[in-house]
Every structure is written in C-alpha cells, then in structure tokens.
Amino acid sequence: MRAELREWIDRLRLEAGDAFPEKVTASHPAMKAHGKFGQPCPHCGSPIQRIAYAQNETNYCARCQTGGVLLRDRALSRILKQDWPATLDDLEDS
Numbered sequence: 001m002r003a004e005l006r007e008w009i010d011r012l013r014l015e016a017g018d019a020f021p022e023k024v025t026a027s028h029p030a031m032k033a034h035g036k037f038g039q040p041c042p043h044c045g046s047p048i049q050r051i052a053y054a055q056n057e058t059n060y061c062a063r064c065q066t067g068g069v070l071l072r073d074r075a076l077s078r079i080l081k082q083d084w085p086a087t088l089d090d091l092e093d094s
C-alpha cells in the first residue's frame, strides 16, 4: 500500500516535469477517479480532488492515491498560496 502510493507520487512528479501530466489521465487504468471530481471515492468515500490546467484536468483521490496529500497545481497554488489546503484533513477542517 505505502509502496504503491510512493510509486504514484513519484510517477506523477516524473511525468509532470514542466508540463501537465496528460499521460496520467489518459493511460493509467489505476486512475479510477478520473472524471469524478467532487464525488466520493469508490474506495474510501473521500471527495475526489482535481488538478486543472488550461484544457487539461486530472482527478484523483487524495486518500487512496496520494496518502492524503493534495497535489498542487503550480498555477493554482501560485494564486491561492496559503489558502490552498495541504492535506485532505486540512480541506475537511476548513
């Protein structure tokens, strides 16, 4: 479980590079959360998170897929700064 989360985070970071990780959305069957932003995760019931950039969007469950860490979209995090919640628990507390 932990190894798989680690692998996902590494893979997303690798594929993201300087561009949006389109391939994650398009080709990984593990991304069961795609297209389900705001809906409960089928595995744990946590709200599905979204990263949106230009015409691209990817959805994921922060609890199942990133160990509770909300991925930061660079453009969004620049705008939101400290308002951007760092973890799912922060999001639920606010």
Ligand SMILES: [Zn+2]
Pocket: 041, 042, 043, 044, 045, 046, 061, 062, 063, 064, 065
């Ligand atoms: Zn989940």
